[in-house]
Amino acid sequence: MKLKLFVDRLSQPCRAILIFCKMNEIEFEEVRIELSKGEQLSPEFKEINPMQKVPAVKVDERFRLFESHAILRFLAGAFPGVADHWYPADLFKRGEIDSVLDWHHANLRHGSAGLVFHSKLARLSGRPLDLRAAADCEKVLSASLAKIESVWLKEEGQFLLGNSKPSIADLSLVCETMQLEALDEKVRKRLLDPHEKVRKWMDDTRNATQPYFDEIHGVLFQVKDKLKEMESDE
Amino acid sequence: MKLKLFVDRLSQPCRAILIFCKMNEIEFEEVRIELSKGEQLSPEFKEINPMQKVPAVKVDERFRLFESHAILRFLAGAFPGVADHWYPADLFKRGEIDSVLDWHHANLRHGSAGLVFHSKLARLSGRPLDLRAAADCEKVLSASLAKIESVWLKEEGQFLLGNSKPSIADLSLVCETMQLEALDEKVRKRLLDPHEKVRKWMDDTRNATQPYFDEIHGVLFQVKDKLKEMESDE
Numbered sequence: 001m002k003l004k005l006f007v008d009r010l011s012q013p014c015r016a017i018l019i020f021c022k023m024n025e026i027e028f029e030e031v032r033i034e035l036s037k038g039e040q041l042s043p044e045f046k047e048i049n050p051m052q053k054v055p056a057v058k059v060d061e062r063f064r065l066f067e068s069h070a071i072l073r074f075l076a077g078a079f080p081g082v083a084d085h086w087y088p089a090d091l092f093k094r095g096e097i098d099s100v101l102d103w104h105h106a107n108l109r110h111g112s113a114g115l116v117f118h119s120k121l122a123r124l125s126g127r128p129l130d131l132r133a134a135a136d137c138e139k140v141l142s143a144s145l146a147k148i149e150s151v152w153l154k155e156e157g158q159f160l161l162g163n164s165k166p167s168i169a170d171l172s173l174v175c176e177t178m179q180l181e182a183l184d185e186k187v188r189k190r191l192l193d194p195h196e197k198v199r200k201w202m203d204d205t206r207n208a209t210q211p212y213f214d215e216i217h218g219v220l221f222q223v224k225d226k227l228k229e230m231e232s233d234e
Numbered sequence: 235m236k237l238k239l240f241v242d243r244l245s246q247p248c249r250a251i252l253i254f255c256k257m258n259e260i261e262f263e264e265v266r267i268e269l270s271k272g273e274q275l276s277p278e279f280k281e282i283n284p285m286q287k288v289p290a291v292k293v294d295e296r297f298r299l300f301e302s303h304a305i306l307r308f309l310a311g312a313f314p315g316v317a318d319h320w321y322p323a324d325l326f327k328r329g330e331i332d333s334v335l336d337w338h339h340a341n342l343r344h345g346s347a348g349l350v351f352h353s354k355l356a357r358l359s360g361r362p363l364d365l366r367a368a369a370d371c372e373k374v375l376s377a378s379l380a381k382i383e384s385v386w387l388k389e390e391g392q393f394l395l396g397n398s399k400p401s402i403a404d405l406s407l408v409c410e411t412m413q414l415e416a417l418d419e420k421v422r423k424r425l426l427d428p429h430e431k432v433r434k435w436m437d438d439t440r441n442a443t444q445p446y447f448d449e450i451h452g453v454l455f456q457v458k459d460k461l462k463e464m465e466s467d468e
Contacts, residue, residue, distance in 0.1 A: 050385045051337065063326055070332035077325045091311045092297055098304035103285065105339030151284045 013068030111141025247302030319399035345375030
């Protein structure tokens, strides 16, 4: 199968898919869609994803799919050689991973993506910051990190649900928490410092997916520097 | 397998699961958790779902699962005799249904559940209405209904993605749009009138899942009457 990934590495769900493909030796062509330039709004890209968001994929020039969790589930099933721990065939184990993935949307994702966008990334595309919306999102994010610490991470096992190997849920959620790198260091520390298990899990997931994890996250650190420059120019 | 469903029929994802089980002759025990009385916050229920939300399920007194889409996927796979159209085994068809289910969270679900709660249902548990939050959610809801009309519903096929039979995505999304019954009639009409295909799809999904659809939605109409009474008493 010929796979095209339409992605921006500044988008956390895009990074999860890129790391997943590299870890599992799935060959792909990376088509960059720059969100800060609004490239996702072009008529050409609307043909790929009518919702005008990244990530999106095209398989053999005929099948299109979007929504990162749907893509991860699809890739895990459609490409041979993906180890079972990423998205287990066992219905009970799979159900639990689906439960984390579904919980993610209205919780960690909503809080983290909203906070980072409204308090930082909006600048990159020339849009105004919205500190009221950012504060609302920060509350959701704090509550979500506490739930990961107390519910999803267990005493046994390094990964979510007490698993000994990472699943697509670990990848998706850790790429999301990595987005907090774009925040001011003191805000990021305030959010993450109370959650020792979360920090260890982020490290463990990073270590389990090297060297790709650092390679794919490189652009995030560049943007962090760029945001700092923009702020010091004000 | 012995299945217990912890539900409140006023919750749209709970209704989707109840209708799914009845349509597929899956036997279950219904345990009512009344949200308006805060029963989801009890220590006993926290043992079932640490996130303290409905729906949740217990299988054979040992396996617990929450998040409605994860539950629907699990039930479709774990119980024999569920027709393939609900959640197809074919990875391409399944991927598209997953895409709708994942899209739902931050779009139709976020908009509809937020609007109905902040402008109406908060009253039932004695909480204040929040009309600013309701207005934000209404914008998300309007955009989501427009996307269902223009992207997810096709010329061919009565159901989402152009399918000729309903999937778990149709059930989940239609139960969500049914929640708009709790709104004032003129608001509901303003939201749904521009979307002829959406209204037809709601009717088609209802007709394809009778008599259970009406049976399970009965309580919603009772609440609609109760809300009207509360408002006329003011």
